[in-house]
């Protein structure tokens with residue numbers, strides 16, 4: 001099929017959109033696009049074009065080009081297919097799409113070049129805007145699976161967010177997934193000391209990671225933009241608010257993987273949803289829909305996918321205007337009643353997992369994933 005060749009006449013107005021977004025400069029986006037080694041193909045180019053039009057002009061209302069005007073007709077169809085998608089959502093999808101194309105080639109989208117962006121990360125996009133620091137997992141091609149580098153980067157990002165002048169900290173994912181949990185390739189990098197050493201080091205990393213959530217001093221909000229698996233679900237019990245798109249699912253397949261609960265979920269889940277529901281998730285791998293997770297108290301509120309970003313960010317911006325000290329101190333007061341218990345739970349969960357990671361059950365489950373690409 002003939003490659004479409006058209007330019008995306010990028011207008012200056014789009015460069016200054018004021019959303020909680022990491023790509024606020026079109027020259028930056030253009031450089032990223034032109035750095036791609038592979039042509040992304042007509043479908044993707046049409047999608048980029050359509051998202052650009054939708055985000056700058058809103059829904060397509062112009063007449064459809066004539067039958068023989070093939071290229072403009074294809075562009076019009078792509079734009080029209082976005083229907084009533086809000087402009088802010090289209091902007092977010094546009095940035096996520098470009099970010100995923102760059103990531104798929106092994107690159108990374110740096111935090112925005114100007115403004116209040118924080119340090120650069122390999123696996124995260126971290127920005128501060130409207131008094132909200134956003135930590136976005138940025139491995140969309142791998143469904144935001146958490147590598148050892150990413151665990152360390154999240155701990156650093158949380159430390160910095162705890163000290164910066166933002167009022168809220170938001171955690172979310174790039175692309176169509178929130179997070180697929182622990183990156184299973186973490187288990188394939190066996191050091192010279194063998195599996196026991198690997199398990200011990202992974203245990204220390206996990207302890208540090210969960211501790212960063214337990215001790216986080218400001219309100220922490222999860223914006224669950226798609227399915228969530230494993231540790232990205234269990235950690236939600238340590239957040240102050242959890243907003244989810246209706247498309248999100250919540251899955252903790254620990255037994256299936258020969259592992260056991262972490263993220264303090266062996267304590268927080270029974271407390272949040274009762275023993276019976278918690279056991280169905282943590283022992284028997286039950287996957288919850290967003291509506292079920294909300295009924296059980298794990299999720300604060302569920303939003304339609306089409307308006308998820310605009311509704312959630314409008315809400316968060318208004319919360320970020322509240323007095324910051326009052327918010328932080330109230331959060332610390334609530335956490336202080338069980339901080340010590342959470343640390344003890346974290347220690348006990350890590351101890352059990354270090355044992356599990358050296359078990360035949362775990363080894364077989366991980367091998368199954370890679371050999372048969374078994375899907376959960």
Ligand SMILES: CCC/C=C/C(=O)SCCNC(=O)CCNC(=O)[C@H](O)C(C)(C)COP(=O)([O-])OP(=O)([O-])OC[C@H]1O[C@@H](n2cnc3c(N)ncnc32)[C@H](O)[C@@H]1OP(=O)([O-])[O-]
Pocket residue numbers: 141142143145146180181182183184185202206229230231232253254257259262374375376
């Ligand atoms: C340390 C603390 C303890 C933590 C415990 C946990 O979190 S337990 C929970 C642990 N988590 C799990 O057990 C989840 C395992 N993952 C899955 O079950 C599925 O991938 C899915 C349901 C998340 C998405 O299915 P889908 O059909 O929509 O998409 P897809 O499958 O085509 O994926 C696209 C690409 O991403 C890759 N990739 C994705 N996730 C992981 C991962 N975690 N790891 C590595 N790679 C992962 C996948 O291999 C593929 O790579 P490829 O082939 O393009 O090179």
